[in-house]
Ligand SMILES: Nc1ccn([C@@H]2O[C@H](COP(=O)(O)O)[C@@H](O)[C@H]2O)c(=O)n1
């Protein structure tokens with residue numbers, strides 16, 4: 001699937017203002033970075049994200065575009081349940097590691113969402129959200145690296161807001177939690193376990209979609225797959241699993 005790489009200018013306004021303000025606070029101004037709005041537009045252009053004029057929900061709300069966070073009104077940030085530590089240790093960790101794992105059972109359907117990509121299949125998955133095991137495992141790895149619990153604590157299955165939700169929303173939110181705490185994603189490595197569908201033909205599209213949402217280069221994201229040699233629940237084609245590890249670096 002090719003992402004709708006467009007975003008409303010209204011959605012970008014708050015971070016233009018923020019960028020301007022923070023540059024002033026840091027004693028830097030237009031000579032160093034140029035006009036903030038122009039700088040942001042150039043960054044968006046480099047990432048092939050187009051500005052569009054629309055009053056609709058911005059497609060990229062909540063995601064990080066390069067160094068910019070596009071606000072997502074659905075999430076109060078900071079989330080009071082997961083406060084940002086007020087004081088960092090004198091020598092904060094230069095890096096943090098996280099791992100995640102997710103499983104969904106197959107059910108009726110004609111596709112599975114994997115890494116934000118719609119992959120045609122003769123089954124769907126049973127899930128509260130869109131059931132994207134790749135993104136759920138990655139979110140858990142990112143949350144794990146921050147010691148912030150797991151995806152179910154941030155997006156409870158009991159919450160109707162997340163019924164049928166696009167898991168890229170979860171991913172962008174986890175990324176914003178990372179940024180707020182002074183880190184950035186260094187790289188992530190994801191393994192999908194299933195007999196079918198074949199993941200290989202879609203792996204690049206998944207890497208591109210994930211990289212776009214996280215504001216990192218595609219080579220920072222690895223997606224690979226294995227069968228389980230017809231053993232266990234994945235081998236019997238009852239479900240699909242994914243594992244992820246990620247490394248966070250101090251921003
Ligand atoms: N769902 C899958 C499973 C595997 N692949 C690719 O096939 C290779 C061989 O799989 P084995 O389990 O027999 O090692 C594997 O290395 C993957 O490249 C796939 O694309 N999708």
Ligand SMILES: C[C@@]1(CO)OP(=O)(O)OP(=O)(O)OC[C@H]1O
Nearest residue numbers: 127128129151152155156157162
């Ligand atoms: C993603 C959430 C959203 O409610 O529900 P599911 O789509 O069922 O997926 P799961 O991997 O079980 O993670 C729990 C929930 O956070």
